[in-house]
Amino acid sequence: MSERLRNKTALVTGSTSNIGQAIAEAFAAEGAHVIVSGRNRERGAQVVERIRASGGRADFLAADLDGSAENSQDLADRARETLGGRIDILVNNAGIYPAPATTATDEKTFDEVYAVNVKAPFFLTAAVAPAMTESGGGVIINLGSWIARLGIPLGALYSSTKGAMETLTRAWAAEFGPMGIRVNAVSPGVVLSPAAEDGEPHPGEVMMKGTPAGEVGTPDAIAHAVVWLASDEAAFVHGTVVDVDGGRTGVAVIAA
Known part of the structure; x- marks a missing residue:
């Protein structure tokens, strides 16, 4: 790796x-000291062990980001x-x-x-931004x-929370950009889940038919x-949502 994040610290x-x-x-492979966070201590310890075994720096912090400002502030601290x-x-x-x-x-x-997907990151951002500025x-x-951005028959609740996060990305870019904080987002497409990595068919394969990628x-x-958005290579990128979805939302491949 090129160590694009050398001497940086990160909370994921x-x-x-x-x-x-x-x-x-x-992030760790690019030189950052990373905080791995989540509810599952056993899995968190395993991720930290993998990172350290590869020569990276990481620590685990258990956190239940339930939407309360208190829990978000606690993790930030x-x-x-x-x-x-x-x-x-x-x-x-x-x-x-769900x-x-x-x-x-x-x-x-x-x-x-909404508590987990919108309130928690809202209050975590509020807790982290002032110290970032300082x-x-x-x-x-x-x-x-x-x-x-592409409606499907199920998932209205979840998709609305992600729409909120993309809107917050633009709003926060305007709010925090003048303070030296770049805010952007990545919009993933259908992504291989851990269970599917064992050779089982992925239920999302059908959703990728007719896309340039043709697969999850x-x-x-x-x-x-x-990593790119976090690095100095994206220093002029503000308030952008980067689609990493195999062309799912923007392109249709029409078979002859």
């Missing part, structure tokens, strides 16, 4: 598996302390994906999904989703884009 939420894990490992006083990069990745039909969604589920600036990267993506593909 929901990084004990899948996309978040790939981002944490990619503990991460800052563990990282030596500053957080240079924040990746708001943690999220949950996808019932609208008519089957109860109020408890609605509130829980230390000279930083980078915030949100995770959107392809179904925020991998967590590493998302991580590469996040």
Whole structure:
């Protein structure tokens, strides 16, 4: 690796598996000291062990980002302390994906999904941004989703939360940009899940038919884009949502 994030510090939420894990490992490979965070201590310890075994720097902090400002502030404080006083990069990745039909969604589920997917990153960003500004600036990267812009029959609740995060990306870029904080987002497409990596057919394969890629993506593909946005190579990029979706939302391949 080129160590594009050498001497940087990073907090990646929901990084004990899948996309978040790939981002944490990619950051560490590029020289960053990474906080791996999530609810599962065992998985978190395994990710940290993998990073350290490869020569990287990482620590695990258990966190239940339930949407409360208190829990978001607590994670920000503990991460800052563990990282030596500053957080240079924040990746708001943690999220949950209940996808019932609208008519089957109860109020408890609605509130829980918005709490985890929108309120938690909102208050975590609010907790991290002031110290970022004091230390000279930083980078915030949100995770959107392809179904925020391409409607599918199920997933209205989840997709609306990701639409909110893409809107917050632009709003935060305007709010925090003058303070030295770049804010952008990555919108993943259909991504290979850990269960599917064992050779089982991925349920999203059908969704990628007719796209340029023609197949589902991998967590590493998302991580590469996040690394770029976090690096100085993207210094002139503000308020942008980068689609990493195999062309799902923007291109149709018509077979002859």
